[in-house]
Amino acid sequence: MDVIKVERLSKEFRIPHEKRDTLFAALTGLMRPSSYETFAALKDVSFSVEEGEMFGVIGQNGSGKSTLLKILSRIILPTSGSVEVKKPVTPFLELGVGFQYDFSALENIRMYGTIMGLSPREIDNRIEEILKFAGLERFRDVKLKNFSSGMQVRLAFSTAVQTNPQILLLDEVLAVGDLDFQKKCYDVIEHFKREGVTIVFVSHDLESVKKHCSRTLLLDHGNPVMIGKTSDVVDRYLKGV
Amino acid sequence: MDTDHFKDLYNHRNLIWAIAWGDFKWRYKNSVLGYFWSLLEPLVMFVILYVVFSNLMKVQVEYYQLFLLLGIIMWNFFVKATNLGLTAIVGKPSLIQKIYFPREILVISACLTAMLQSLFESLIFIVFMVALQIPLSWNLLYLPLILAMFFILTLGTALAISALNVYYRDIQFIWAVVLQAGFFITPILYPLCIFPTAMQEIFRLNPIGQIIVISRDCILYSNAPFPLSLAYAGVASGLILVIGYIIFLKLEPRFAEEM
Numbered sequence: 469m470d471v472i473k474v475e476r477l478s479k480e481f482r483i484p485h486e487k488r489d490t491l492f493a494a495l496t497g498l499m500r501p502s503s504y505e506t507f508a509a510l511k512d513v514s515f516s517v518e519e520g521e522m523f524g525v526i527g528q529n530g531s532g533k534s535t536l537l538k539i540l541s542r543i544i545l546p547t548s549g550s551v552e553v554k555k556p557v558t559p560f561l562e563l564g565v566g567f568q569y570d571f572s573a574l575e576n577i578r579m580y581g582t583i584m585g586l587s588p589r590e591i592d593n594r595i596e597e598i599l600k601f602a603g604l605e606r607f608r609d610v611k612l613k614n615f616s617s618g619m620q621v622r623l624a625f626s627t628a629v630q631t632n633p634q635i636l637l638l639d640e641v642l643a644v645g646d647l648d649f650q651k652k653c654y655d656v657i658e659h660f661k662r663e664g665v666t667i668v669f670v671s672h673d674l675e676s677v678k679k680h681c682s683r684t685l686l687l688d689h690g691n692p693v694m695i696g697k698t699s700d701v702v703d704r705y706l707k708g709v
Numbered sequence: 710m711d712t713d714h715f716k717d718l719y720n721h722r723n724l725i726w727a728i729a730w731g732d733f734k735w736r737y738k739n740s741v742l743g744y745f746w747s748l749l750e751p752l753v754m755f756v757i758l759y760v761v762f763s764n765l766m767k768v769q770v771e772y773y774q775l776f777l778l779l780g781i782i783m784w785n786f787f788v789k790a791t792n793l794g795l796t797a798i799v800g801k802p803s804l805i806q807k808i809y810f811p812r813e814i815l816v817i818s819a820c821l822t823a824m825l826q827s828l829f830e831s832l833i834f835i836v837f838m839v840a841l842q843i844p845l846s847w848n849l850l851y852l853p854l855i856l857a858m859f860f861i862l863t864l865g866t867a868l869a870i871s872a873l874n875v876y877y878r879d880i881q882f883i884w885a886v887v888l889q890a891g892f893f894i895t896p897i898l899y900p901l902c903i904f905p906t907a908m909q910e911i912f913r914l915n916p917i918g919q920i921i922v923i924s925r926d927c928i929l930y931s932n933a934p935f936p937l938s939l940a941y942a943g944v945a946s947g948l949i950l951v952i953g954y955i956i957f958l959k960l961e962p963r964f965a966e967e968m
Binding site: 481489490491492494538541542543544545557559561562565566568570571575578579582583584585587588 | 720721723724727728731735801803804805806807808809810876877878879880883962963965966
């Protein structure tokens with residue numbers, strides 16, 4: 469069964485020549501039509517992802533990968549085309565969304581867990597596990613601003629993976645942390661795969677895309693260049709698009 | 710408006726309270742005395758206005774201290790909630806651009822944070838009430854209904870301006886002027902009876918004024934509210950929420966791109 473079905477998806481951003489971001493400018497500009505250029509971030513992209521599949525998306529910077537994930541997570545709307553997502557989506561576009569640096573690790577786990585959709589009871593039950601996975605048991609009452617960036621990321625990732633995702637959108641988040649932690653992260657992903665979680669994985673790390681994804685989409689300046697078996701798509705990407 | 714959206718909102722109900730409480734704590738995090746400092750502003754306002762207006766006012770108002778204090782606390786709630794609402798969306802770009810949840814959660818939370826602050830301010834009012842031995846009556850039972858109307862009205866206003874502020878960043882300056890004017894055209898300092906009858910009728914169109922007048926009647930003067938005033942305040946509040954919410958839902962889909 470397809471859980472994600474994207475058909476003829478296009479996204480254009482408007483880049484106005486003069487930004488009218490005040491009521492004053494909007495009123496004084498009423499007589500003159502506003503001029504803008506459009507930037508096509510995605511052009512006529514179609515693909516579908518099956519339940520339980522790990523689907524890769526690769527391409528150079530600015531090829532539209534992140535825009536695609538944002539549309540799948542409903543953060544932005546497509547300009548045209550249809551997007552059907554049949555199960556709840558857990559986006560990991562950035563880790564530690566909503567972290568408050570004046571609060572302790574514990575308080576931030578509660579907040580971040582709630583943002584990621586956990587109930588207070590689920591958080592209570594998992595809080596020890598989260599701290600242990602992050603290796604931060606001794607720092608539970610330390611304010612986040614005193615954490616190193618690595619510690620913050622570990623805390624965020626450990627909390628986020630507790631969310632029982634059904635569809636997981638991963639954007640490059642594993643590029644951080646030391647080797648040990650990266651290995652832990654991939655273990656979690658393997659675990660999710662075994663549980664039948666559908667994963668869309670955006671990465672520049674072609675080796676891990678090859679290792680984990682069955683099929684991959686290659687984007688170039690918003691154009692879908694190729695969709696197919698990961699090894700073929702990666703070869704095509706390496707040859708140059 | 711589809712039902713999915715409301716289902717989504719319901720599924721995120723924990724988040725509403727978490728953000729509101731987190732914000733409230735954060736505001737006073739830096740000092741234990743923080744909570745008490747927050748009382749200073751309304752207290753100073755109250756003392757100054759009391760000294761000036763109790764001498765200036767030609768009409769005698771029974772319990773003028775409490776009359777004034779209640780007006781100030783209620784108006785302050787509206788000011789705080791709408792000001793927090795103004796920055797509820799534009800002040801949290803990472804939440805808007807990196808994750809999805811129904812955006813109105815941020816505005817509802819802002820109003821709840823303001824409500825927590827106002828409940829705290831009401832403690833002064835209760836102390837005064839006890840000290841002055843104000844007789845209580847069954848009419849106090851109207852209070853939850855009246856406050857619910859007030860919350861609905863405030864939320865509707867906050868929803869509209871929070872969304873507009875994403876597109877037009879000068880809304881916040883316009884809003885400051887509106888609030889300033891509102892303070893004087895709402896019966897906070899004075900009772901409506903200082904005006905000629907015709908003018909009173911115009912003033913009565915202001916639903917916030919109505920809500921403050923009704924609250925004073927119930928709390929201070931043991932009067933039941935006029936059914937017509939109550940109905941007007943209820944209908945106006947409901948309308949403001951519906952209009953505010955429609956504006957919000959219309960503008961919401963492009964928040965992430967406009968920020």
